[in-house]
Structure formats: C-alpha cells, structure tokens
Amino acid sequence: MTRVLGTRIEPLRAVAERALLVSDLHIGSDGGAALAHLRWAIAAAAAQRATLLVLGDLFDSYVSRAQVRHGVWREVAGLFARAVADGVPVAMLVGNRDFLLGDEFVAASRVQLSRGGLRGVLGGVDTLLLHGDELCQNDLPYQRAKRWLRQPWLRWLARHLPLRLAFAVAEKARRKSRMVVATGDQTRFLPSRAAVAAAFGNGASRLVFGHIHRRAHGRLGGGEYWVLPAGDAEAIGVWLAAGEARLVRLSAGGDLTPEPTPPECPLSA
Template sequence: MTRATLFISDLHLGPHDPATVAAFRQFLAGPARQADALYILGDLFEYWLGDDQLDDAFYGDIARDIAQLKSANVAVYFMAGNRDFLPGQRFAQAAQLTIIPDPSIIELGGQTILLAHGDAYCTDDVGYQRYRKLARNRLVQWIWLNLPRRIRDREAQKLRNKSKAMNQHKSQMIMDVNNAAIEAALKKYATKVLIHGHTHKPFTHQYPTGLRYVLPDWHLGEGGYLAHDGQQLRLLRLDGTSFKSSNE
C-alpha cells in the first residue's frame, strides 16, 4: 500500500488558539502518522523569535509532538514562512525534521514539483517585498538573534500590530500572488506544478503552463492539507472531505 505525501502550511500555532493546537495533534496522530512524508511550508507558528523559543514549554511540546513522527518512519520537512523564518538547527533537532529552502524542488510520482511558502510571489505588495528582503538579510538576522529575548518579544509584537493595521488598508488583490510571477516561477524551474501557502485561499488554479495548489490555513480547529496518494494531488479538509477545485 502506497503511503501518501502530505503538505500543510499556515497553522499559526500559539497558546492563543488551543483548538488549532488540538487539531494539529490529531492530525499528527492520524493522517500524518500514516504518511510517507510531511512537508510544512511555512507559518507553522504565529511567530518565531529564534530557537531559544523552545525554552517555552508550549513550543518545546510542539517540537516533541512532531518528532514522534520519526518513530513511524515519516520524514518531515520544514520551510520557513513569513511568520517563522528564523528556524535553526536546534529547532530542527528538537522536531526531528529537515529544514529546506524557499523555494524547493522535489520529485513525486515521477513529476517535478515546486514548493514555496508563497509570499515571494505577492509582488504587487511592494512594501511587503521590501520588508521581506530586509528580514532575510543575514546580517539583519544575526543582529536580531543576538538581541535579548525581551527586546525581540517587544519588537515582534510591534511588527505584528503594524502589519495588521497596514493589511486592513490593502486590497485582497495586492496581497494575493501575481500571476505573472507564478508563470515565471513555473518556467524558471521547468515544472508544471507549484504548491504554496501564505494567501489562505485553498484552491487549485489552472495555468497554460501548469497547476498551482494553494494550501488552506488553520484557524480555531479548522484547516486542511494537500495529499499525494502516488497518483494525484487532492486538497482535503481535516475531516477528509475535499475542497472545491478549479476543475469542479
């Protein structure tokens, strides 16, 4: 029997949403434990200040929950998102997973697949792209990680509040992916399939050059995942029912 490969993103786990934490643990004990591999494509956590966040009981417990998949021979891969883009080797070791770059290419069922968090393709949001470039500068990251934890906590809260305020005044079109950027990515990596999260709009989009699968976000115990059963990809809710696709 072929074991599935699963893809999730945008869980935004934190103590503020115990229902989603419970749903994630059920997912780990159910579909994920029966899988061959699990890919987490960013924003697993609401924020990640650095690997010393594992010292907090909540985050240490989540890492241990993920690590238990290793005993079931499930390979776990993690790609940083826009909320948790500072994972290090301590986190990787604690969760028994492999950190992969954004974007990444994998082979699945004889097909080349492009994986990404998705925010890099929201090119119409010029202000965000400037911030993204700065936040991923290695010198900036080194300075950030060497700040006292209390300062990182305070500044991260300021950034989250500022982001929420700014997003209220942005159109949904600006915050979604740019189709030209998607087409360029499919062409650049010579693939016909792209899987990403970030936009919180689960759907299967058809392009002249291929397909784009958008992963669902998780909130208040609701969410979903993309599953490859060895032949096809399907967007599923946590209860196993399908999301509407562009083919329906």
C-alpha cells in the same frame, strides 16, 4: 541550488509516494486549535505512512533561538521529533512570520527545514513547494521589507535576543502587519500571473503554496497549482498520492475526508 523569484530551492530529502501538506497554522503561545490541527495532520501522516510537509508560518511568530526551549515551540519540536522517530518524514518551509527559525529547531525537531522552497517528487509528480509570499510581486512594500528584514546581521541580532525582548519585538511586528493588511488595495496581496508562471519556469509540473489563506486550485501553462488555506482557521490539507492531488479535511482520529475541488485563484496582472 536553484532560485525561483529570489527564493532558494532545496531538494526534498524524503522520498514521498504519499504526502500530506498543510500551511499557515500560525501556532501561537497558547497552542489552541492550530496545535490540535497539527496533531491531527501528524496522526494522519502516520496512519497513511505519508510524508508531512508544512509550507511555512507554522508559528505565529518565532524570533529568538531561545524559543525552542520554551512553551509551545518546544512542544511542537517534540511532536515532530517523535513523528520522525516513528518513521514519519517531516519537512517544512519557513514563512514570513517564522523566517528566523534555524538550526536549533532542526536539532530539536529532526525535520528538514528549508529557509526557501523545496522541490521533490511527491505522489509521482515533480512538485515545487513555496510559502507563497514571493509570488505576491505586486505587494511592493512587503517585498521591500522582506529584503530588509532578511539581512544576515539583523537575523543574527534577532536570534540572539533574550526571550522577553523577542516576544515584545514579535508583538510589535504583528500589530504593524495587521494594520497594513487592513488598508489599501487588497488585490496587491494576490499572487501575480507572471510570478506563478516563473515558478513553473523551473520545470516542476505542480506548485503548492500557502500564505494567502484561501483554498484554490488552477492551471497555468502546463502546470497545476494548489493553494492551502490557513491551517488555524480550517483543518484542511492537500493530499498527494499516485499522481493525484486533492483537498482533504483533517480530523482528531487522523482520518482524511475528501473536500470539493476549490475554485481557481484570482491572479493579479
């Protein structure tokens, strides 16, 4: 088990000659467009016989382990379980909004769930998958809050909350986060050049992440990185096969349409 910027990296269990990656769907209790986009991604992965990878913040919030038996959380777990039974490997990372996902979700969905990053050979290339929040090293208040929020005792407490209380806690956290994100110097939310370099420092030649909600692609040192936009706002994924990577548009029929290569990601110092 290695660590990158404090994030534990697990090996990807599935062999993925072809992989479809999506991120930051932020599926809320009403499902909405985000849930539709997830269905399209599953349909595309099934049609292409590809592995589906979700790079965190699949849910707008997830607090209590009781959630997996209710509403949209149960529905998504069921969608994954059916996909896995149909031969579509699914692996996912937690994001900053759903970092409390745990074993109950794995049992219901049959996915490989990493609470850190994943590393594997995707489309023939050694690839590191991160949610991306650990790359935003200049957002010091966020990094401090993250260390605090992920203490084991707090995790245990949150995951054992009754459902109604869990929803209230989640709503309060989302309101606070929206307020903080709207204020101050916006460059602090960008990945830092040093952090991206550190991610490549573990030897992978490709890095894919989300979290910052923008399309981007670039190179740093010998490595190539791709950034996924928010999957609720845009039905966009990254397609990896035969050494190639490209941005694709998802659609209801499960088709994948190539999109133009996006610009480089601005990195903070």
